[in-house]
Amino acid sequence: xxxxxxxxxGTVGSGVVEVIEQNNDVVSARAGEKLYVKHILDLREFPxxxxxxxxxxxxxxxxEDEDVQIICETMGGVKPxxxxxxxxxxxxxxxxxxxxxLVANHGPELLAIAKEKNCNYMFEASVGGGIPIIxxxxxxxxxxxxxxxxxxxxxxxxxxxxxxxKEGADFxxxxxxAQELGYAERNPEADVxxxxxxxxxxxxxxxxxxxxxxxxxxxxxxxxxxxxxDFVYAKAAGMAVKIFGMSKNTENGTLAMVAPxxxxxxxxxxxxxxxxxxxxxxxxxxxxxxxxxxxxGKLPTASAVVGDVVECARNLGNNVxxxxxxxxxxxxxxxxxxxxxxxxxxxxxxxxxxxxxPGGEEVVIEGRNDFGYFTLEMxxxxxxxxxxxxxxxxxxRIRVEK
Amino acid sequence: xxxxxxxxxGTVGSGVVEVIEQNNDVVSARAGEKLYVKHILDLREFPxxxxxxxxxxxxxxxxEDEDVQIICETMGGVKPxxxxxxxxxxxxxxxxxxxxxLVANHGPELLAIAKEKNCNYMFEASVGGGIPIIxxxxxxxxxxxxxxxxxxxxxxxxxxxxxxxKEGADFxxxxxxAQELGYAERNPEADVxxxxxxxxxxxxxxxxxxxxxxxxxxxxxxxxxxxxxDFVYAKAAGMAVKIFGMSKNTENGTLAMVAPxxxxxxxxxxxxxxxxxxxxxxxxxxxxxxxxxxxxGKLPTASAVVGDVVECARNLGNNVxxxxxxxxxxxxxxxxxxxxxxxxxxxxxxxxxxxxxPGGEEVVIEGRNDFGYFTLEMxxxxxxxxxxxxxxxxxxRIRVEK
Numbered sequence: 001x002x003x004x005x006x007x008x009x010g011t012v013g014s015g016v017v018e019v020i021e022q023n024n025d026v027v028s029a030r031a032g033e034k035l036y037v038k039h040i041l042d043l044r045e046f047p048x049x050x051x052x053x054x055x056x057x058x059x060x061x062x063x064e065d066e067d068v069q070i071i072c073e074t075m076g077g078v079k080p081x082x083x084x085x086x087x088x089x090x091x092x093x094x095x096x097x098x099x100x101x102l103v104a105n106h107g108p109e110l111l112a113i114a115k116e117k118n119c120n121y122m123f124e125a126s127v128g129g130g131i132p133i134i135x136x137x138x139x140x141x142x143x144x145x146x147x148x149x150x151x152x153x154x155x156x157x158x159x160x161x162x163x164x165x166k167e168g169a170d171f172x173x174x175x176x177x178a179q180e181l182g183y184a185e186r187n188p189e190a191d192v193x194x195x196x197x198x199x200x201x202x203x204x205x206x207x208x209x210x211x212x213x214x215x216x217x218x219x220x221x222x223x224x225x226x227x228x229x230d231f232v233y234a235k236a237a238g239m240a241v242k243i244f245g246m247s248k249n250t251e252n253g254t255l256a257m258v259a260p261x262x263x264x265x266x267x268x269x270x271x272x273x274x275x276x277x278x279x280x281x282x283x284x285x286x287x288x289x290x291x292x293x294x295x296x297g298k299l300p301t302a303s304a305v306v307g308d309v310v311e312c313a314r315n316l317g318n319n320v321x322x323x324x325x326x327x328x329x330x331x332x333x334x335x336x337x338x339x340x341x342x343x344x345x346x347x348x349x350x351x352x353x354x355x356x357x358p359g360g361e362e363v364v365i366e367g368r369n370d371f372g373y374f375t376l377e378m379x380x381x382x383x384x385x386x387x388x389x390x391x392x393x394x395x396x397r398i399r400v401e402k
Numbered sequence: 403x404x405x406x407x408x409x410x411x412g413t414v415g416s417g418v419v420e421v422i423e424q425n426n427d428v429v430s431a432r433a434g435e436k437l438y439v440k441h442i443l444d445l446r447e448f449p450x451x452x453x454x455x456x457x458x459x460x461x462x463x464x465x466e467d468e469d470v471q472i473i474c475e476t477m478g479g480v481k482p483x484x485x486x487x488x489x490x491x492x493x494x495x496x497x498x499x500x501x502x503x504l505v506a507n508h509g510p511e512l513l514a515i516a517k518e519k520n521c522n523y524m525f526e527a528s529v530g531g532g533i534p535i536i537x538x539x540x541x542x543x544x545x546x547x548x549x550x551x552x553x554x555x556x557x558x559x560x561x562x563x564x565x566x567x568k569e570g571a572d573f574x575x576x577x578x579x580a581q582e583l584g585y586a587e588r589n590p591e592a593d594v595x596x597x598x599x600x601x602x603x604x605x606x607x608x609x610x611x612x613x614x615x616x617x618x619x620x621x622x623x624x625x626x627x628x629x630x631x632d633f634v635y636a637k638a639a640g641m642a643v644k645i646f647g648m649s650k651n652t653e654n655g656t657l658a659m660v661a662p663x664x665x666x667x668x669x670x671x672x673x674x675x676x677x678x679x680x681x682x683x684x685x686x687x688x689x690x691x692x693x694x695x696x697x698x699g700k701l702p703t704a705s706a707v708v709g710d711v712v713e714c715a716r717n718l719g720n721n722v723x724x725x726x727x728x729x730x731x732x733x734x735x736x737x738x739x740x741x742x743x744x745x746x747x748x749x750x751x752x753x754x755x756x757x758x759x760p761g762g763e764e765v766v767i768e769g770r771n772d773f774g775y776f777t778l779e780m781x782x783x784x785x786x787x788x789x790x791x792x793x794x795x796x797x798x799r800i801r802v803e804k
Contacts, residue, residue, distance in 0.1 A: 023545060026547055027545055030723065032723060130689070135541065140538070140709055141705075142428075142432040142433075142713070143705040143707075143709045143711075144709075145425055285702065286532035286695060287532070287702060288695060289694060290692075291691075291692075292691060293692065294688060294689050294691070299687040299688070300688045302545075307543065307544050307545045307546075311544070320716075321432065323431070
């Protein structure tokens with residue numbers, strides 16, 4: 001019997017309890033021991049809830065309970081999750097978390113404690129919801145040198161972009177509908193400005209490099225400026241607009257960024273639509289691989305937490321190695337990267353755009369007062385300078401990823 | 403130091419040596435101990451090969467060498483691979499294999515020996531080449547009840563179907579070109595008749611059910627009868643033709659089959675083209691997930707073998723559980739399954755086809771002497787009977803998967 005405690009009885013936490021109970025036969029069989037939820041920590045009471053008698057309000061009950069060997073931290077935020085996690089690991093209890101904020105902020109420290117105490121800190125659910133991308137990197141692609149990871153890591157923005165694409169609607173309109181349906185939060189900033197994806201690509205980048213990639217240093221651009229007009233041109237060019245968290249090993253360090261990109265139909269993430277997530281990995285022996293599934297939601301996220309619980313139960317007293325040191329990774333300067341750009345400009349500014357970016361490709365759509373243009377590949381800093389000089393003659397620019 | 407022996411210095415075996423040597427820094431770091439290739443078993447000599455001095459011709463040298471703790475079996479075929487594998491496991495040496503034939507024939511027995519001897523029998527490379535689908539099922543989706551697995555599991559046939567689609571060419575013509583390029587073997591039967599995919603879906607089905615699904619009992623249909631004309635209609639309907647290995651848990655047992663299917667553009671495997679493989683998994687908490695990458699080739703396959711080597715090195719003296727019992731799984735009768743069918747028939751037989759399959763949907767292409775038709779959903783046995791009765795009025799039928 002392995003006792004499990006759940007910290008935070010919100011969406012993910014209640015999902016964890018549901019998965020452990022509903023799939024208990026397979027979960028326990030795979031863990032090698034009967035798993036059961038012993039305590040649920042929450043400030044609130046849950047009268048009438050089938051598990052109300054498991055709810056406690058004092059973390060020390062969990063910390064001091066020797067039956068509890070695995071703790072699921074599904075509270076979110078850094079405080080008090082950090083203190084609870086640290087205390088648990090120091091006691092030799094394994095912790096499984098869905099908390100990307102905490103992992104991105106304190107991953108290396110918490111992993112080092114787990115290693116020292118022969119327990120585990122696992123965070124499959126912190127990136128890509130139910131997609132097993134963390135375990136794939138840590139335990140499956142172990143023969144590979146990973147060269148790059150590109151992910152659609154945020155379901156809310158992917159839903160919004162998919163709707164804008166399919167319905168020709170503008171950002172604000174689709175956001176409002178997404179909020180109505182519960183796909184976007186009332187304060188959508190963390191999603192639409194790319195902050196959520198930024199935490200996630202920081203975690204993936206750290207696992208890719210083995211060093212610490214600080215999310216604060218990752219260039220992050222959201223989707224709020226993308227309009228229905230941009231999609232008109234994307235579609236005319238047979239392309240999609242997606243917001244990527246991207247990280248590549250380059251000669252000059254790790255090139256990490258979050259931004260919208262225009263991609264063609266043969267790009268493996270092109271078909272990742274609606275609330276789905278997808279992660280594309282390039283590595284030196286396998287080449288390209290891709291992982292796709294529900295990147296958010298109660299049960300998919302809870303399933304990832306419980307998958308970690310099973311792995312922790314199989315490894316009680318044994319630390320499963322994770323390579324993520326505290327040493328800071330060197331980040332490459334994104335302004336030095338060469339790529340093509342999509343530019344949408346006023347129709348009357350065509351000569352100026354062609355002069356600024358010669359040799360590119362026009363996208364002609366009859367009867368419009370704007371026009372679309374794909375530049376040749378050029379360095380980001382050179383592009384940015386020339387684009388800025390065009391002032392209000394241009395409406396938008398989106399990076400192109402091939 | 404963990405010594406590794408490689409059985410069979412062919413394409414995959416030499417790839418295994420290459421991956422262990424070329425990525426030795428990361429591979430050894432992740433294994434927790436220095437990995438090195440001690441012996442290579444092959445009947446041939448390899449004069450001039452950088453590893454020629456490691457080549458031995460007697461398996462007993464490997465079996466009796468206490469430095470060798472992990473053996474990579476990349477020989478293929480059942481004999482003598484089975485004897486070597488069994489002898490190694492009985493000695494407590496872990497075995498990592500790319501040999502689907504052996505795994506499909508003797509998986510449960512070899513897994514039971516590994517369990518008894520506290521070592522491991524791992525076979526990531528036997529299905530999906532470098533795609534970590536086996537580890538995903540065994541070690542990642544452990545909180546899930548898997549309900550179905552559908553895979554594009556054979557790179558050769560996917561390449562052929564992709565070319566037929568893109569170039570409008572006929573099967574024989576594309577096969578000849580594929581043979582020229584080395585994408586198809588001179589005797590292509592195992593691929594084009596679906597036998598290779600059948601072994602692979604048998605392995606995946608066994609892991610899904612936890613029981614033994616015998617490949618001999620899986621209905622298997624190849625792609626040799628598909629013509630350029632069928633693709634004309636598939637494309638007109640916005641669909642693709644793929645050969646799937648498919649397995650679903652149903653009330654009446656495991657529904658397993660290998661056959662060509664017509665799928666629409668929103669099916670997650672639609673974008674899996676050329677020599678790539680993709681595996682689509684449906685499970686009860688996560689819902690749909692998909693795994694995509696190179697399903698064959700020297701280095702991708704070798705990478706999967708070496709990933710297993712790392713996992714074995716991390717678990718020396720410890721059996722990582724795999725749920726695949728010798729007990730035979732009950733297979734469902736495919737003739738009871740309901741689905742829609744694409745039918746291509748002689749133009750003058752339209753009235754007969756409509757009479758046999760009322761209420762379906764026609765695909766009209768002007769100026770042709772055949773026509774395409776999608777039936778309503780109906781049981782396979784009912785469809786088969788009516789289709790047979792149409793005799794030479796019909797050219798082809800392809801199952802439709804949604």
